[in-house]
Amino acid sequence: MKRLICSALALALAGPALAETELTFRYNDPDFETIEAALKDFESKHPDIKVELQRISWADARTQFLRETAVGEGPDVAHMAFVWPLELGQAGAVLPLNEFITSDQLQGYIAPDLAESADGEIYALPWTTDTFTIAYNKDLLDEAGITVPETWEDLQAASKAFHEKTGKVGFGFPAGSAAQNTIWFLANYYWWSHGQSLIVEDGEGGYKIGLTEEMLAESMEYFNSFMGDGGNPEANITGSNWSDPSIMDAMASGEQAIGFFPPGTLREIVKTYQERSGSTETPFMTTTDPAGPDGVASHVGGRSLVINANTEHPKEAWELVQYLSSAGFFSDYLTVQLPANEALLGKLEFGPEMQGYTEQLPHARSWGPYANPLTPIGTMQADAGREFASVFIGEKTPEQAAASYLAGIQKMLDD
Amino acid sequence: MFSYDKSQRLFIAMLLLPAFAVLALFYIWPSVFNFRVSFTDLSLLSLREGGDFIGLENYAELMKSDGFRRVIWNTVFWLTIVSVGIRLVFGLLLAILIESPAIRRFRLTTPLRLAMLLPWATPPIVAVVVWRQLLDGRTGFINEVLFDFGLIKQPIAFLADITWVWPALILIITWNTLPIVTLTLAAALQSVPKDLYEAAEMDGTNALQRFFHVTLPHLRPTLVIMGLLLTIWTFNNFVYVWLATGAGPGTFTNVLATEVYLQGFVNFELGLSSAVGMVMVAVMMVFGLLYFRYVALRNFSDIM
Numbered sequence: 001m002k003r004l005i006c007s008a009l010a011l012a013l014a015g016p017a018l019a020e021t022e023l024t025f026r027y028n029d030p031d032f033e034t035i036e037a038a039l040k041d042f043e044s045k046h047p048d049i050k051v052e053l054q055r056i057s058w059a060d061a062r063t064q065f066l067r068e069t070a071v072g073e074g075p076d077v078a079h080m081a082f083v084w085p086l087e088l089g090q091a092g093a094v095l096p097l098n099e100f101i102t103s104d105q106l107q108g109y110i111a112p113d114l115a116e117s118a119d120g121e122i123y124a125l126p127w128t129t130d131t132f133t134i135a136y137n138k139d140l141l142d143e144a145g146i147t148v149p150e151t152w153e154d155l156q157a158a159s160k161a162f163h164e165k166t167g168k169v170g171f172g173f174p175a176g177s178a179a180q181n182t183i184w185f186l187a188n189y190y191w192w193s194h195g196q197s198l199i200v201e202d203g204e205g206g207y208k209i210g211l212t213e214e215m216l217a218e219s220m221e222y223f224n225s226f227m228g229d230g231g232n233p234e235a236n237i238t239g240s241n242w243s244d245p246s247i248m249d250a251m252a253s254g255e256q257a258i259g260f261f262p263p264g265t266l267r268e269i270v271k272t273y274q275e276r277s278g279s280t281e282t283p284f285m286t287t288t289d290p291a292g293p294d295g296v297a298s299h300v301g302g303r304s305l306v307i308n309a310n311t312e313h314p315k316e317a318w319e320l321v322q323y324l325s326s327a328g329f330f331s332d333y334l335t336v337q338l339p340a341n342e343a344l345l346g347k348l349e350f351g352p353e354m355q356g357y358t359e360q361l362p363h364a365r366s367w368g369p370y371a372n373p374l375t376p377i378g379t380m381q382a383d384a385g386r387e388f389a390s391v392f393i394g395e396k397t398p399e400q401a402a403a404s405y406l407a408g409i410q411k412m413l414d415d
Numbered sequence: 416m417f418s419y420d421k422s423q424r425l426f427i428a429m430l431l432l433p434a435f436a437v438l439a440l441f442y443i444w445p446s447v448f449n450f451r452v453s454f455t456d457l458s459l460l461s462l463r464e465g466g467d468f469i470g471l472e473n474y475a476e477l478m479k480s481d482g483f484r485r486v487i488w489n490t491v492f493w494l495t496i497v498s499v500g501i502r503l504v505f506g507l508l509l510a511i512l513i514e515s516p517a518i519r520r521f522r523l524t525t526p527l528r529l530a531m532l533l534p535w536a537t538p539p540i541v542a543v544v545v546w547r548q549l550l551d552g553r554t555g556f557i558n559e560v561l562f563d564f565g566l567i568k569q570p571i572a573f574l575a576d577i578t579w580v581w582p583a584l585i586l587i588i589t590w591n592t593l594p595i596v597t598l599t600l601a602a603a604l605q606s607v608p609k610d611l612y613e614a615a616e617m618d619g620t621n622a623l624q625r626f627f628h629v630t631l632p633h634l635r636p637t638l639v640i641m642g643l644l645l646t647i648w649t650f651n652n653f654v655y656v657w658l659a660t661g662a663g664p665g666t667f668t669n670v671l672a673t674e675v676y677l678q679g680f681v682n683f684e685l686g687l688s689s690a691v692g693m694v695m696v697a698v699m700m701v702f703g704l705l706y707f708r709y710v711a712l713r714n715f716s717d718i719m
Contacts, residue, residue: 063459063680070462091460176575177663179681235552237575237664246553376460382681390665393577415456 021316026054026075028061029264029303031336038333042323049316059180062088062378069093069310076311077320080124082114082302083367083377089123090373094306096121100318110340111300111366124304125321126340130262131298131364132185132242133356134290135269139283140168140257152190152222152290155258159231162257169256170231172247175223175392176240179378181385183223185242186260188299190219192365193292198380198409199369207372209409213402220391220398227392237392240385243268251284252276262301263357264336270353286356288363296363302340375412383408446696453689459680466686473690482666483674483691490650490670491698498585499645503638505589506596511630513597514604528598535594542591543658550574550583575664584668588655592648596641603637604630643706650699671695 027035032055039051054075056064062084068074070093080088088094101122106112109126116122134155136148141158144165149155159170174182191197191211200210226232239246243265250256252272261269270282288296305324307317323329327347330339339345370377387401396404419427453473457466477483512518513527534542549556552572561567573583607630615625653672656662662669662677669677671691679688 063683066459066462087460092463176661177665178661233553233570233572234575235570235572237572238547238552238660240661246551250553376683379682382677386663386665389663390667393575393664393667395577395665395667 021049021313022052023049023077023311023313023316023320024052024054024075025320026056026061026065026078028056028058028079031334034333038324038329041333042320045323046316046319049319051320059178065308066091066093069308072310074308074310076308076313076317077324078306078308079127080304080306082111082126082129082300082304083371085115085124085304085306086117086371087373087376088306089117089121093309094123095309095311095314095317096123097125097307097318098122099314101125108342110302110342110345113366113368114371115304124306125325127303127305127325128334128337129300129302129340129345130264130338131301131357131360132189132260132262133286133288133298133360134258135251135261135266135284135286135353135356136258137251137254137256137283138285140166140254144257146257148285148287149258150287150291152193152292155290156222156225156230159226159258160229163229163231166257168254169233169250171226171258171260172232172236172250172256173223173226173260174239174241174244174247175227175232175237175389177237177382177385177389178240179382179385181240181381181388182242182244182260183388184381184384185299186223187219187384187388189289189297190222190292191215192297193290193294195292195294197369199372199375201369207369207374207413209406209413211406213399213406216402216406217398220388220401223388224391224398237389248272254283263338263354266353267336282353284353286353286360288356288360296360298360298364300361300364300366303337304340374415375409379412380409449689449692452686453693455686457685457689459683459685462685469686473687474693476687477690477694482669485666486669486671486674487694489668490672493581493585493668494652494656494670495646495650497581498588498649499642501585502589502593502596502645503642506593506641507600507634507638509593509597510600510604511626513601528601531594531597533594534590535592535598537591539591539654540658543587543655546583546587546590547574547659552576574660577664577667580660580664580668584656584659587659588649588652591655592645596645599641600634600637603634607633640706640710643702643709646702647699647706650702651695671698 025035025039032053036053039053043050058081061078061080065074065078065080066088069088069091074093085094089096098121103112103116103120103122106116106122106125109115110129111126115124115126134149141148141162144162146158146162146165147154149158155171162168162170173186188198194215196212196215197210199207202208227237228234236244236247242261247256247259248265248269249272251259251269253276259269266284266286270284273282273284274280289298290296305321307314307321311317325339325341327339327344330337330344367377370380383405387396387405390396391398391401452466454468454470455466456469456472509531513524513531518524518527537545548554550573552558552570552575555570555573557573558567558570561571571579573579611629612625615629620628651672653676656668656670657673657676660668662673671694675688675691675695678684678691682688
């Protein structure tokens with residue numbers, strides 16, 4: 001009995017001693033349980049480290065992290081959008097990782113320019129990658145006798161024709177104005193495929209606007225043409241996120257023919273369709289984004305992992321980052337995301353409905369000059385959402401909205 | 416009425432001192448800090464270094480902005496005047512209905528009061544989420560009903576259509592907060608002396624005359640206080656607009672409280688955001704003084 005009590009006491013005392021380091025990891029995507037399971041695996045492999053998982057929405061992730069780090073708080077490791085680390089690094093919020101990874105090693109990842117500053121500080125490890133493509137319901141388009149759109153004009157015509165023939169949604173996209181809005185991506189793809197870009201380098205080490213007011217107004221007019229009779233219901237102004245439930249549901253239930261999604265969202269739509277239909281078949285296909293005079297364009301999207309500048313355990317935090325970026329993690333846990341490590345990415349196999357993403361990725365570009373210290377990309381995205389929406393609701397003409405938007409960007413550059 | 420000598424007043428002041436210190440720490444100091452930040456270019460990205468003093472630039476930017484004039488209009492007219500006015504009018508009508516002899520005769524007064532508590536007990540976030548579903552432009556119940564009755568041919572995107580978005584927002588606010596107005600006025604109605612109605616009836620007055628000459632004068636103090644409180648609660652409110660529309664579509668329903676958030680935490684301009692906050696403070700001070708004049712001072716005079 002005495003032995004038993006002594007053993008129990010020893011275990012009780014040893015318990016806390018086993019986990020000498022406590023880390024927090026803040027994750028922003030919905031597949032929380034997957035990460036929880038992976039962290040248990042990490043803890044079993046690193047008995048001296050315990051990880052607390054925190055959750056936050058993408059809409060609040062950046063501002064909350066900045067507020068916390070400014071007062072010496074925040075999670076040890078955090079999940080960030082590709083375009084945030086440089087500004088977070090300049091704000092002193094994230095730890096430079098040069099002690100752990102070299103610039104050469106970083107080149108093996110997607111979009112290293114968004115993780116490494118001009119002065120050589122590495123502020124993040126690119127973690128997962130994606131881009132957006134056009135996804136469509138092949139059965140619906142075939143029944144309506146409509147071919148898969150290849151250009152922006154095709155997309156406009158296909159959406160309108162499908163809506164007129166069936167009364168269903170043609171090209172349905174979230175047209176809302178929340179900070180994390182989808183129209184930002186569509187608009188940029190439109191500008192890039194027409195040979196223009198909102199922010200470009202000025203050749204003197206600075207940045208300038210590379211988009212004319214006419215092109216911006218034209219793009220506003222173009223996307224406005226989809227609203228209502230053009231095939232995108234007015235109600236979609238209430239949604240902003242590419243994972244808007246009503247749009248995902250409309251695709252899964254066959255009420256919408258064409259959408260615009262990253263791979264994770266399309267996988268959810270396919271899964272929902274298969275659960276409802278009880279079939280493993282899927283009518284969904286993907287194709288490259290619409291082409292303009294300058295071809296097809298999209299962005300290299302993705303997520304990075306950063307370490308908080310205030311962490312007391314940088315080495316352990318880096319061990320966690322390494323584990324989360326390992327081949328085993330992507331094959332056993334986060335199977336719905338594509339790794340940003342190019343060596344791992346090359347080993348992945350895509351299903352037929354994901355074919356558009358493999359075709360699109362070579363046309364994807366980094367945000368590059370957008371991630372500069374003068375024009376926070378989150379602000380440009382939020383302002384774009386508001387100005388496009390003001391056109392969609394008839395509050396402003398495309399010309400007024402375009403002038404107002406570019407004046408705001410110019411002010412940021414001047415300040 | 417009690418009266419106090421100088422030493423007793425000093426004693427009362429000493430007792431109040433700790434509470435005042437707490438107020439100063441948690442209310443006055445942050446307000447002073449906010450006032451100071453409003454004269455700087457502090458950004459969320461420069462929190463560690465702090466912002467530079469830029470004088471009245473933030474205020475000048477607000478004053479010359481067309482968008483800010485729209486924000487003021489939305490806050491004052493739609494969010495405050497219209498929504499407070501509607502709640503006072505409907506609150507009064509419902510209170511009269513609940514306290515009416517007909518409702519009493521059928522013993523419905525208590526069930527109606529309990530039913531009124533349901534919206535009031537619903538947290539605003541739940542109320543907004545439920546109403547967003549009801550008002551949804553594609554699958555919303557309200558659109559289904561309007562279709563079934565043949566009242567519309569196309570669904571209405573209530574929270575996206577500029578014709579409907581403010582009425583829809585006011586509907587949500589009214590549904591959630593009308594009960595407090597109704598129940599307060601119902602309680603006040605009970606205090607109106609019955610013999611006044613009897614006397615008025617004997618004088619040959621009709622129901623409308625009794626309402627204007629007996630009921631309303633007795634309810635006036637309660638209506639004033641309720642109006643002021645509703646104004647203060649509503650003018651500052653962020654939750655309903657942000658959760659229902661996110662200040663959109665575009666910036667169509669942007670109000671001062673959401674502008675503070677947008678400038679501070681979307682555009683990262685904490686200095687400008689603080690300036691918007693100070694404009695809110697300035698407007699609220701007017702209502703605060705009115706409240707002090709009509710409510711607090713009256714109570715305070717009781718112990719002087």
